[in-house]
Amino acid sequence: xxxxxxxxxxxxxxxxxxxxxxxxxxxxxxxxxxxxxxxxxxxxxxxxxxxxxxxxxxxxxxxxxxxxxxxxxxxxxxxxxxxxxxxxxxxxxxxxxxxxxxxxxxxxxxxxxxxxxxxxxxxxxxxxxxxxxxxxxxxxxxxxxxxxxxxxxxxxxxxxxxx
Numbered sequence: 001x002x003x004x005x006x007x008x009x010x011x012x013x014x015x016x017x018x019x020x021x022x023x024x025x026x027x028x029x030x031x032x033x034x035x036x037x038x039x040x041x042x043x044x045x046x047x048x049x050x051x052x053x054x055x056x057x058x059x060x061x062x063x064x065x066x067x068x069x070x071x072x073x074x075x076x077x078x079x080x081x082x083x084x085x086x087x088x089x090x091x092x093x094x095x096x097x098x099x100x101x102x103x104x105x106x107x108x109x110x111x112x113x114x115x116x117x118x119x120x121x122x123x124x125x126x127x128x129x130x131x132x133x134x135x136x137x138x139x140x141x142x143x144x145x146x147x148x149x150x151x152x153x154x155x156x157x158x159x160x161x162x163x
Contacts, residue, residue: 023069025097025131027105027146033095033113037065038123039074039088065090065107066125073132075100075108080115089119097131105132 019034041064061081065074074092076084084090094113100106109115129151139145 021069022065022067022072022107022131023129025070025072025107027098027136028096030096033097033107034091034093035067035095035107036089036091036118036123037067037072037074038121038125039084039086039090040064040066040071040125040127041086042076042084062106064127064130066127068124068126071125071127071130071132072097073104073106073130075106077108080109084115084117087121088117089121089123090115091118105134105136107132 019036022035022037025033025035043062059078059081061076063074063076063084065072074090092107092109092113092115094110095107095115096110096113097105097107100108134151135149136146137149139147
């Protein structure tokens with residue numbers, strides 16, 4: 001998941017071929033999200049989890065990302081924290097949109113996905129709706145699917161909009 005320039009080849013990761021817009025994200029535990037977005041903001045680094053856990057070696061950082069349809073929270077792990085800055089356009093291949101610690105819904109590369117920088121500053125985007133601020137429930141007709149139940153907040157509760 002190292003940062004690569006726009007001309008660098010993509011090695012590894014999963015590529016199912018089709019891309020998804022952020023407004024079409026649905027929580028799932030599979031590496032099937034292929035999308036492109038712009039990084040709007042980054043929060044402070046979160047300290048590593050307590051020792052004794054398998055993932056204790058990695059610090060994380062939350063970022064606000066968006067495309068022309070919606071926004072979401074993107075979790076940066078390890079080297080990704082320093083690889084991406086606000087204004088970077090990022091292509092995510094084989095990513096995951098799922099619940100993370102403290103029950104927060106985030107987009108992330110995961111172990112099998114790949115995030116790479118493909119440009120800077122030139123992308124249309126919207127900051128609302130924020131797909132990480134949607135409450136999801138199991139579909140009563142098909143418990144394998146998730147459906148939107150309610151919007152928790154029209155904008156990010158982590159990255160407050162400028163007034």
